[in-house]
Amino acid sequence: MNYAQLLLPDFSLILFGYLLCRYTPLNRSIWQPVESLVYYLLFPVLLFQSIVKSPIDVGAASSLMAAGLLSGVAGIALAYSLPHWPWLGSHLERRDHAASAQVAFRFNSFIGLAIAERLAGAQGLLMIAVLIGVCVPLFNVAAVWPMARHGGQGFVRELLRNPLIIATASGLVANLLGFRIPGWMEPTVSRISASSLALGLMAAGAGMQFGLLGRSRLLTVSVLSIRHLIQPLIAWGMAHWFQLDAVQTTVLLAFSALPTASTCYVLAARMGYNGPYVAGLVTLSTVLGVASLPFALGFLR
Template sequence: MSAQVDVLSEIFTVSMPVFVMVIVGMVLKRVRLIDDAFIGTSSTLTFKALMPALLFFGIMQADLHTALQPKLIGYFYLATLLTFAVSWLWSLKAVPAAQRGVYVQGAFRGNCGIVSLALATSLYGDYGLSIGGVMAGLVIILFNVLSVIVLAIYSTSYQADLRSVLRDMARNPLILSVLAGLVASLVGLKLPAWLLVSVKYFTSMTLPLALICVGGSMSLASFIDSGRVAFSASLIKVLWSPLLFVALAWAIGFRDKDLGMLLLFLASPTAAASYVMARATGSDAKLAANIIAVSTALSIVTIMGGLFLLQHFAL
């Protein structure tokens, strides 16, 4: 019993600071110390500057033999594709046609660049940052392509084409920073110590600020008005998909940190970008916001519970 308490205490120590920052964002918004304008500006700063800098310098300084894990990334891609496909098939039976695009996106598109990366860095340090940065950067490509496909099919006012999808991906700061970081690491780019220290100051506010913005963008109304559809999509995202694919990963030989990384990335709550995509395509943005809110709340339990089970069974 004492050993279980120690394991649970360790998991709380590692993971709760991440979720506490989300709660801090909710409280700050509630007491009006931050507002929508602050959240919008901070989100833009995080997406276009802070997060790209964090990913670039983290990968640049990483050992590519460690950061590039084709087997791990390939399995994560496959799990994402299968979650997308199964969610879509289920939606044909259980979800009204007007809500299917948003439902499917909410069920597979995780907040890997913020929540997963923050947890991976907190749990595994530089190892988690380097591998997690590559995983988060590369999966954005898949997230964007699949989201555009399913939203375009069920939207009455949005039509997508291959050129616009490729253009958006080519301009994505996170994708560009990951690719640039890989190139910099391959050529052995070295930067002066003073610049690295300055960059550390700059990027140290990335994850706290991003998590505060996540919390600030949530609302009590979203929880109250979540509904069956939002709850169903959230359960697929943070419970059924990670439960199935982490168990399968263990069965085929994944162990230790790799298994933990898969849990953190598969069980991440629905990405805030899904709300932006829903609005841009004329889909049900209210449902998208509800899914983000519900999945974030549920992920606190599922991620911590999953980490506890992995630790308890020494996996």
């Protein structure tokens, strides 16, 4: 599989948004409302649709879910612990860490869905949907917590108002209750979902300022190393520990090596943090995914 070709459309959209914002009249005043539209409407619709699309057999997928959750918890713990590491912690700016810690464990579900279907067909698509369904709520809670705490904002209030958490939690409940989107609504919902990917990536590109990455090189290297090197190694260990079958192992390794979520930037910007810095991390993570996916699916598998 040509992983570079698979990631190219997403990176191209980020670059396109950057060029539009910098060199055309479509400047930041245009893209800020777009960010809000993606964050509060378009992307929640995509999350809900992805989760309810395929029935989840909790019993058959329990080992995969446990491996995915434990791998994610390990990544979250590593990301949170960075300020407490000897020598490294004293060189990290705490607000930048609060905003960028999420980059180390969140994932691009759009790319994940595409890869899983190509790797294992309908079975792979169902497995990645299970991982998305159980991991997104946890990862979003973990992403919001340090920013809400550091910014002096009410943590519970931020969670209850977070549209991504609302969408994933309601999608899980709907799936377990057997709800499916009616056929006559699917085309409209699918078009809304598709637009969230394009607009979200372009909005991330529009907010990029690559120069800001230079002031936090240690933080940049740390969170991206967790995302693209340590997370696949942890997932490899979990696959052996839980004795996953070949298809489950393949899906888990792909899941662990995905680029970070494009909405990391949107979340950081909406909560008043350094959005352009996080957008740069998202871009670098997308590029590094070209290496981490072959590493996980080729070398580790």
